Amino acid sequence: MQIAKSREELSLITQQWNAEKLEWAFVPTMGALHNGHLTLVHEALKHFPRVVVSVFVNPTQFDRADDLSNYPRQPEKDAALLREVGAHALFLPSVDVMYPDGTDKDRMPDLAGLDTKYEGAARPGHFEGVVQIVRRLVEAVYPKAMFMGQKDAQQVAVLKRAALQEFWPLEIHAVATVRESSGLAMSSRNSQLSQEGLTKAATISRVLAKAEKEWKSGKTPRKIEKNGQETLLSAGFKPEYFDFIDATTFDPLPDLPSAQQGIEKPLIVTVAWLEGVRLIDNWPLY
């Protein structure tokens, strides 16, 4: 695996692949890699002969300074894991490489309000920062496709919309959420939980699975949402939201049973805090 720390070093690698007529896919990450990230690399390797992974903790998508400074960083371990799974190149830029003229936000595409709901509302400026860094990374990596996790469903929706609006010549593949055997969605943030917290955090996926059952049995969204919030609260979480939405627009579903919805991609999205850690998960109903 080759490691590039600058755009120039990266471009030497991709120029070589281009000369060999090899296409490459891209997996952007913030590092502290776990099996969720590595599954994205596996998926990319199934479809493309070359895969570039980036590890960059992007300052412009954090709305809290303490969250940015506490974010786990382990570049050597990440490089070893990526080498093991067969990634071909690791792009490991510094903040100065990605933001040579400072971190002011760039011009934004029209995101049809997707950036102001849920994660956008809870973390002001978050999606602006995500679109800004992905635009810069895509311009540096110039991939044929990008592989992302369904775990961050709103990020996928925002970037698909941005790619369309900005004519990024890029396929976006969303890969199903990878979970621990307990059901807990894998996340770099899980390392900030105690052993007890890790066990308890698996409750989130159990509540989501139960909500799906209730939905299939004909209960309506508002009732299930209330049950979900209450269960999380009594288990010791601070729930932020637990909502049935349309995965394309991120609008809430009307309070109708599943048979009367007519929505192609219904999704349950949730965020709950535990031990001061913000845990995000979602559950596709399609």
Ligand code: AMP
């Ligand atoms: P991050 O490093 O958190 O920015 O994540 C980088 C990419 O990995 C994003 O596309 C995430 O959605 C994806 N990802 C993170 N956790 C998981 C998971 N448990 N399953 C699948 N993809 C994931």
